[in-house]
Amino acid sequence: MKCDKCGKQFADFKKYFFHLEYLHNVTDRYVCPKANCYREFHTKPSLKQHFKRFHTVTCFANQHKVTEPALSTAEVVANFSNNGQNLKEHNVEVPKVTKPIDFNLEEFKKMLFSESTKFIAQLYDNLSLPRNSIQKLIDSVQSLLKISIQHFIKHFENVSREVIPFDHFSNLNEMLEMISNLFSPINTEYKRFVLFDKSGYLIRPIEFRIGISAENKKVQDKTIMTLTNKNGYYIPMEKTLKRFLGLPNVYKTISEYQQNLLLAQSDISSNLIHGSVYQNLMKSQKDKMILPLILYFDDFESKNPLGSKAGYYKIGALYYTISTLPPHLITKLENIFLSAIFYSGDRVQFGNNSTFHKVLKELKNLELNGIVFNIGKEMKHVYFTVACIIGDNLGLHSILGCLESFSATTFCRFCITTKTCTELQTIEDEKSIRYVRDYTNHLSQKLGVKENCIWNGLNNFHIYENLSCDIMHDLYEGIHRYEMAAITSKLIESGCFSLNLLNSRVRYYSYEKFEKNIPPQVTKNHLDKENYRYFVGDLVKADNPYWRFYLILLEITHILVSPAVNMRTIELLTHLIQEHHSLYISLFKQKLKPKHHFLIHYGRIITKMGPPIFLSSIRFEAKHRDFKSTCYYSRSTKNLPFTLAMRMQLKTCYRFMSQRGFDDIVTYGPLHELPNLSANVDINGNDFFCMVWYEINGVRYSYNNVLIHSCIVETPKFCLIKGILANKNNTECIYFYCQNLININYCSHFLAYEVKVDHSYVLLKMDDLASKFPTILHKLNSDKLLVSDFI
Numbered sequence: 001m002k003c004d005k006c007g008k009q010f011a012d013f014k015k016y017f018f019h020l021e022y023l024h025n026v027t028d029r030y031v032c033p034k035a036n037c038y039r040e041f042h043t044k045p046s047l048k049q050h051f052k053r054f055h056t057v058t059c060f061a062n063q064h065k066v067t068e069p070a071l072s073t074a075e076v077v078a079n080f081s082n083n084g085q086n087l088k089e090h091n092v093e094v095p096k097v098t099k100p101i102d103f104n105l106e107e108f109k110k111m112l113f114s115e116s117t118k119f120i121a122q123l124y125d126n127l128s129l130p131r132n133s134i135q136k137l138i139d140s141v142q143s144l145l146k147i148s149i150q151h152f153i154k155h156f157e158n159v160s161r162e163v164i165p166f167d168h169f170s171n172l173n174e175m176l177e178m179i180s181n182l183f184s185p186i187n188t189e190y191k192r193f194v195l196f197d198k199s200g201y202l203i204r205p206i207e208f209r210i211g212i213s214a215e216n217k218k219v220q221d222k223t224i225m226t227l228t229n230k231n232g233y234y235i236p237m238e239k240t241l242k243r244f245l246g247l248p249n250v251y252k253t254i255s256e257y258q259q260n261l262l263l264a265q266s267d268i269s270s271n272l273i274h275g276s277v278y279q280n281l282m283k284s285q286k287d288k289m290i291l292p293l294i295l296y297f298d299d300f301e302s303k304n305p306l307g308s309k310a311g312y313y314k315i316g317a318l319y320y321t322i323s324t325l326p327p328h329l330i331t332k333l334e335n336i337f338l339s340a341i342f343y344s345g346d347r348v349q350f351g352n353n354s355t356f357h358k359v360l361k362e363l364k365n366l367e368l369n370g371i372v373f374n375i376g377k378e379m380k381h382v383y384f385t386v387a388c389i390i391g392d393n394l395g396l397h398s399i400l401g402c403l404e405s406f407s408a409t410t411f412c413r414f415c416i417t418t419k420t421c422t423e424l425q426t427i428e429d430e431k432s433i434r435y436v437r438d439y440t441n442h443l444s445q446k447l448g449v450k451e452n453c454i455w456n457g458l459n460n461f462h463i464y465e466n467l468s469c470d471i472m473h474d475l476y477e478g479i480h481r482y483e484m485a486a487i488t489s490k491l492i493e494s495g496c497f498s499l500n501l502l503n504s505r506v507r508y509y510s511y512e513k514f515e516k517n518i519p520p521q522v523t524k525n526h527l528d529k530e531n532y533r534y535f536v537g538d539l540v541k542a543d544n545p546y547w548r549f550y551l552i553l554l555e556i557t558h559i560l561v562s563p564a565v566n567m568r569t570i571e572l573l574t575h576l577i578q579e580h581h582s583l584y585i586s587l588f589k590q591k592l593k594p595k596h597h598f599l600i601h602y603g604r605i606i607t608k609m610g611p612p613i614f615l616s617s618i619r620f621e622a623k624h625r626d627f628k629s630t631c632y633y634s635r636s637t638k639n640l641p642f643t644l645a646m647r648m649q650l651k652t653c654y655r656f657m658s659q660r661g662f663d664d665i666v667t668y669g670p671l672h673e674l675p676n677l678s679a680n681v682d683i684n685g686n687d688f689f690c691m692v693w694y695e696i697n698g699v700r701y702s703y704n705n706v707l708i709h710s711c712i713v714e715t716p717k718f719c720l721i722k723g724i725l726a727n728k729n730n731t732e733c734i735y736f737y738c739q740n741l742i743n744i745n746y747c748s749h750f751l752a753y754e755v756k757v758d759h760s761y762v763l764l765k766m767d768d769l770a771s772k773f774p775t776i777l778h779k780l781n782s783d784k785l786l787v788s789d790f791i
Helices: 013-023 044-054 073-083 105-125 131-163 166-180 189-199 237-245 250-262 276-284 344-350 352-368 393-400 436-445 471-493 499-508 524-528 545-561 569-588 594-599 602-609 618-622 624-633 640-657
Strands: 206-219 222-234 290-301 314-322 337-343 371-375 378-390 666-668 688-691 693-696 699-702 705-712 715-727 734-747 752-765 775-780 784-787
Touching: 013 044, 105 131, 105 166, 105 189, 105 640, 131 166, 131 189, 189 640, 206 344, 206 352, 222 344, 222 352, 222 640, 237 250, 237 337, 237 352, 237 371, 237 378, 237 640, 276 290, 276 378, 276 602, 290 393, 290 618, 290 624, 314 344, 314 352, 314 624, 314 640, 337 344, 337 352, 337 640, 344 352, 352 378, 352 393, 378 393, 393 594, 471 499, 471 545, 471 569, 471 594, 471 618, 545 569, 569 594, 569 602, 618 624, 624 640, 693 715, 699 705, 699 715, 705 734, 705 752, 715 752, 734 784
Parallel strands: 290 378
Antiparallel strands: 206 222, 222 337, 290 314, 314 337, 371 378, 666 693, 688 715, 693 699, 705 715, 705 775, 715 734, 734 752, 752 784, 775 784
16 A cells, blocks of 8 residues: 555555554544545445455456546446446446456355354454344344345446456356355354364363262152262363464563563562572473463352352352463453353352363463474474462362361361461461461361362372462452451541541542543441541641551562562561551551461562462453353353353454454554654654553553653652654654653652652653553642552
8 A cells, every 4th residue: 555645565454554643643534545446435334345445356457447436347347237327327437357366255155154153252252142133133244245145236237247247247247156155064053063173273161070969850740869960060271272373473572571571680580480489490491491380279259249158059160370471461351261151050069170070180281291282383282280279269269179168177278377366466476377388287187177178189289288268258358348448437536637538539639541440439437347448648647557557568468569569678578467467456446357376477478489479360261251242142051061162162262263363452642743742852843743641452551651661779750741752753652741840858758759740852662661551640739749669
């Protein structure tokens, strides 16, 4: 495609529109980039539609002579089709085709079949479309094509015979016949699934028996007892991982990121493989490429909106992902795969071994033999190991063989401290820690372990070694929830502020445009029910003990949610948790809850398994949404685990079929001229354009956001975004034109830096930033500026 202004050529519309908008400032007049076609359009979609309609198919007439009006043959034919007029009324001479046409009907047939298959696979990718509705849609499209083609042939047969020789006309007829019967080879779901199976893109769920149950069945007027198989479904992990790693850039991205992690600073932990558990594994198997897996288990209610405890259709699901996916990719739901699904009641009745034995067999094979696949012409041999099993506390205890009551005498899966002691315990007791050597003894004495953990059968996993925690349930939905309510109640009682003033601040606070989760108004009921999760601070005196308690909680949270943890920080974390627990007991006159107790083990868990933010179940729990969406649009409840598993595999099938690997998701806001830059910024303004905001993989940058562009002796250096620039020749190269901020001091009352705006400017490249996450400049009392380095 060729630009009509400067003659530069482009391979696709995205780059063509980018070029017109940013270089030539074209926003409402788009000229067709095809040579000798001078049509103009006011919108991008209309130009795209025109181009696809008239310039992306094989042209049968290579030359034509056009008199007034100056329309192309294709456009005249289109007008004739729409208006029912004669070609002669347009004063167009259409010569007969005399040159041979190099056209392969077999290739056209293959292309048509391939695209129609992808179209159908894309329909299955949409979970809001039930499978019976997909069948109706395909039938309707097929009918529409037949009627349209018949109408076309009826009106254009005589004209086509005059323009196209007989042999070419025969090819044209055959092409139209193929289009009119586009879905005939796959017009039933059975045929479609057979095709997906043969292609290898559909990995069907495999049924296995969990157990046999006796059930009553009414036959005529009698009720008899029958034996019924209780089945679950597992999805072969070997096939899924082969397909996944074979996608474009997937294996390369994972292996390079994992290698960079292993070469990173030894005192910084930013992934599970920085933990001692994986490091010890690598020492014993240096020559193997081992990818660590994270398993996640949870129950969810598929048909009852009241929750997972409410109904018969409670489903258990086991998911997995590769823990060395880059952070912006590991959070994507499409990179989390289903391993097994079943009715939760069947697992409770027949046990974990009967439910997960198929999965365990596959995991052992992946440990021992791995998988072999090709990347281009190169063969890769990769092994896998289960590094961690995560989930909420109840879910973990249920599948790891621990006691499922948190009122039990020894409820903790990390230590054998008694329930009475944990209510006042503020620091981890080394003598009570559970070690691998003690497991058999604990099992025989039932010290918090009710049955043998089936996952210990894996070569590189043990319940006492491969520890896991969940900040989503322990922190966000646990400690934060009831402590913030208690703190707020005490501050209101002490006269720091009123509930009305708090609500006024919540309502009229100047939120950033990208902040979507605006907090609701706070009621007395929220505080009484420990259901309050946010706070205000400038109305409280610095010596207030409840405010001090809040700041300690904030510091603990900052460490636990950091994507990279300095190992020297673990000692600080231990002291903060100890002080936090002691203050909680003394200030609120309450005993510590089980989630408080789990927190004292977090320092050891970080040492073994890396930052807890990557062990959180928050994204895995979001995966339930796909299943719940399927249940919402499907009325069938017969064999629900199979229905859900099959639909999830059809969704995955489309991804494998479309060969969608890893791509950055980039969006941007309105564009404008480059602002006048400071003299100390050396840049050629003609080579750049400016954006109001820019977002990449969910991280948004906008005007007046604060960036951390460097750290000097662990003190961050801040700057304020005044322009977001992109190079016209390389749009992936992003720069920030920033105004420097000078640190005045550290304000411990807000855990933030007091800053002032400097008159100097700096140009920063995105890749060179000390932190890729922007923060916000807060104004206090209209003159004091505060910046927190909390991300």
